[in-house]
Amino acid sequence: MxxxxxxxxxxxxxxxxxxxxxxxxxxxxxxxxxxxxxxxxxxxxxxxxxxxxxxxxxxxxxxxxxxxxxxxxxxxxxxxxxxxxxxxxxxxxxxxxxxxxDRAGMILDIFARRARTHEGKLQVELAQLNHLVTRLVRGWSHLERQKGGIGLRGPGESQLEMDRRMIHDRMRQVRRRIEQVRRSRALNRQRRSRRDIPLVSLVGYTNAGKSTLFETLTGNATYVADQLFATLDTTLRQLPLPPHEAVILADTVGFVRDLPHTLVTAFRATLEETASATLLLHVQDAADEERDVQCEAVESVLEDIDADEVPRLDVYNKIDSLEDTQPRLDRDEHGRPVRVWVSAATGAGLDLLRQAIGERLYAQVRHWRVRLPADQGRLRAELFRLEAVIDEAFDDDGSAQLHIRMEEAQLTRLIELAGLDQTVAEAVADGDIS
Incomplete structure (x- = not known):
């Protein structure tokens, strides 16, 4: 053997x-x-x-x-x-x-090497234990299995069961500690929500330059290296955004093709910061020929953590590696920022990025008085699903009078899809709705 x-x-x-x-x-x-x-x-x-x-x-x-x-x-x-x-x-x-x-074991080993905080180490350990428990038998391949007959009974099977119990006991301990971390993060999110502080989360493929961008924007020294999975632990820092108040910027773990499901599960407490964000900055390596494939990998993980519907702003990074590419801000047909071309290494285009973040968070979010006919139940339900409705009243004819808070471009698009005239929505100043 x-x-x-x-x-x-x-x-x-x-x-x-x-x-x-x-x-x-x-x-x-x-x-x-x-x-x-x-x-x-x-x-x-x-x-x-x-x-x-x-x-x-x-x-x-x-x-x-x-x-x-x-x-x-x-x-x-x-x-x-x-x-x-x-x-x-x-x-x-x-x-x-x-x-x-295999690939999953290799990525787990990298995560184990890069985890620095207590939280990160706990999450990596849980993923490793989940991976190990199905492969435990390999470690006892040199021992004889339990067999029938005198003198033929070996310690292998009983030792396997003992090791499995020890691993499952340890997994329960680690899950309890991670749950404490999750509750602590949830409390912090509640405090930010009460203070109405937006959370902007950086997401993207590993080595796309998220940590460099985070350090340049916030002035916070983080571990930055030209290597895969240089950052595992979520870091939160204030991002000055004049003339608005500062927002919270989060740097998160990078994604990769075929990211082991055990890692996604173990890091759910960390990735909840992404799912609860007000805005995602999807950082992409503009010089990478595999950008489209990498985006698909990112989308897959965002779906796994229920963050695929969070508003998003694309950030094309590393334009210093491209010829004849200057910093610029791309907008959609409604004038809303959708893509910014920057270089985190040189600082080019970061003013445009700050402008785009400010516009997406503040500039076009307004209060509206919307009158919906009685047959527009689907649009009414969509506004409630988006948590945009602040107050509601009904007229005698069954039409709904809604007080909502939403981006102008988003509301315009919803009204168009419903086949209504834009006059059903009237912009009002804060506190000006009776």
Whole structure:
């Protein structure tokens, strides 16, 4: 039976070209992720496959090829750019005679290295325990299973059950501590809400420049590096926004393709800051050819945490890497800011970004008196769903008189979709509705 080595960082990488795999850019990202674990990359095995093999994921012949490369490269660990089942990991280890790590395990290792705060470490630990509990049997593959017959009973199965109980006990402890963190964050959000302080949250693909942008905007020194997942812990700081009052800016963990679901679940307490934000700044690397694919990965995570409907402003960063691209502010057909082109590294375009944030938060949010005919129940329900209604009254003919607070462009669009004339809405000054 193969005895799994305890250490070593000489890594052989394996990435197959499969439907939706992403091609060379995805493989390059995989290399960077592997390097982020501290691995010394000594070889790479490629190939193509339409469907995963149930036993080895890569097929028997490719597994033998990987085993040969492990010997040639003197590799300690084989890292796959794919998700492997516990059985596939065990079967591969038996063939290649080295430790096997899948994509989820690799990302978990990076998070474990980068977590700095107590909260971040708790969240990473929970994700690691969730991942480990399904793979625990590998650690006891050298022990004999319980068998029938005198003298044939081994300690393996009972030890597995003991370890599982210990892990589940620890997971319960960690969840309780994370729940305390979640309640504390909820209280802080309630205080900000009572003081009517907007929360602006930075989101985006890892290494898009969120932390650099955060530091430049707030003047707060944060850990900034040209590496994947440089920031794990949410940081909140005041963002001066003259002539308005300051808002709260949040820097959050970056996203990546196929982010392990256990991490999304474990970091939910942190990511709730994103879901509860007044405005999201979706930071994108304007110079990256894979920007569209990266945006899809971000959208997927935002949907998972119920933040996909939060108002959003796109920030195209790193324009200093593009030729003939100047800072600019793009607007939609209603004149509302939708995209800002900036360079967080040089500071170019940051004044436009502050202007856009101010407009989205304050400039066009007004009080309105809206009269809806009785047959406009759908529009009325949508206004309530958006939490825009402050007060409501009904006339004798069944029409509704609503006092709402909403962006002008958003209200204009809703009225158009309902097929109504814009005269049904009348702008009024704060406190001028009887």
């Amino acid at each position: 193969f005895d799994r080595p305890e250490g070593g960082n000489r890594a052989l990488l394996v990435a197959l070209e499969m439907p939706g795999a992403g091609g060379e850019p995805a493989r390059e990202e995989f290399r960077r992720l592997a390097a982020s674990t501290g691995a010394e990359i000594v070889g790479f095995v490629g190939g193509s496959r339409r469907l995963p093999d149930p036993r080895y994921f890569v097929g028997g012949g490719k597994a033998e090829e990987i085993a040969e490369q492990v010997t040639v490269c003197d590799a300690d660990i084989v890292i796959f750019n794919h998700g492997l089942s516990p059985a596939q990991e065990r079967n591969l280890e038996a063939v290649v005679k080295a430790r096997v790590l």
